[in-house]
Amino acid sequence: DVKVTQSSRYLVKRTGEKVFLECVQDMDHENMFWYRQDPGLGLRLIYFSYDVKMKEKGDIPEGYSVSREKKERFSLILESASTNQTSMYLCASSLHPAGNTEAFFGQGTRLTVV
Amino acid sequence: QQQVKQSPQSLIVQKGGISIINCAYENTAFDYFPWYQQFPGKGPALLIAIRPDVSEKKEGRFTISFNKSAKQFSLHIMDSQPGDSATYFCAAAPRADRGSTLGRLYFGRGTQLTVWP
Numbered sequence: 111d112v113k114v115t116q117s118s119r120y121l122v123k124r125t126g127e128k129v130f131l132e133c134v135q136d137m138d139h140e141n142m143f144w145y146r147q148d149p150g151l152g153l154r155l156i157y158f159s160y161d162v163k164m165k166e167k168g169d170i171p172e173g174y175s176v177s178r179e180k181k182e183r184f185s186l187i188l189e190s191a192s193t194n195q196t197s198m199y200l201c202a203s204s205l206h207p208a209g210n211t212e213a214f215f216g217q218g219t220r221l222t223v224v
Numbered sequence: 225q226q227q228v229k230q231s232p233q234s235l236i237v238q239k240g241g242i243s244i245i246n247c248a249y250e251n252t253a254f255d256y257f258p259w260y261q262q263f264p265g266k267g268p269a270l271l272i273a274i275r276p277d278v279s280e281k282k283e284g285r286f287t288i289s290f291n292k293s294a295k296q297f298s299l300h301i302m303d304s305q306p307g308d309s310a311t312y313f314c315a316a317a318p319r320a321d322r323g324s325t326l327g328r329l330y331f332g333r334g335t336q337l338t339v340w341p
Contacts, residue, residue: 114267143328145331150333151333152230152313152331152332152333152334153313168328200268212258212270213270213329214269215267215268215269217265217267218265218267
């Protein structure tokens with residue numbers, strides 16, 4: 111079974127802190143994604159990556175950056191956390207960029223910024 | 225701008241009834257339409273998916289109906305069960321080639337389904 115693992119289920123951080131959310135997948139997937147999920151707004155794409163060291167902005171990249179130094183790991187960075195970044199963050203991966211294939215999600219990290 | 229519009233936002237159905245969730249899109253480049261199911265505390269998981277070369281796909285109690293000319297697709301859950309209570313997301317993806325946004329999905333805002341016993 112494909113496994114997408116997010117490093118933390120719950121995080122509480124202070125305003126202004128630099129926050130790292132880590133995601134690891136174990137199936138050699140090329141695509142990786144970071145979404146945030148908010149009630150009534152669904153899943154909004156922050157950033158995605160289709161190869162090591164490659165990244166593309168999604169729909170809401172402001173205030174975030176990403177890093178993909180290894181194929182299996184995709185990190186989301188909040189440069190200076192703010193209260194409006196309190197949310198559920200979901201990482202996902204999919205097999206191949208040249209086909210529409212199933213996306214596998216991690217269990218999510220619920221981030222609270224105080 | 226919402227690329228995929230989903231309705232209703234919430235749905236309450238009696239056990240044994242039919243649950244219907246609708247989605248609409250505008251981008252004619254979309255050619256893959258999956259539905260994801262999310263239980264509380266879990267990430268979404270693929271439930272069923274369809275491509276526009278067919279008008280219907282059925283897997284057990286779950287059916288996708290697809291209307292290409294109307295640019296609409298819907299999820300039908302027959303004989304709904306309390307265990308089906310979850311949030312459902314429709315999504316769409318464009319034809320994937322090296323020049324496109326590779327493999328990204330555009331999600332609807334979700335429907336919270338509650339099935340009463």
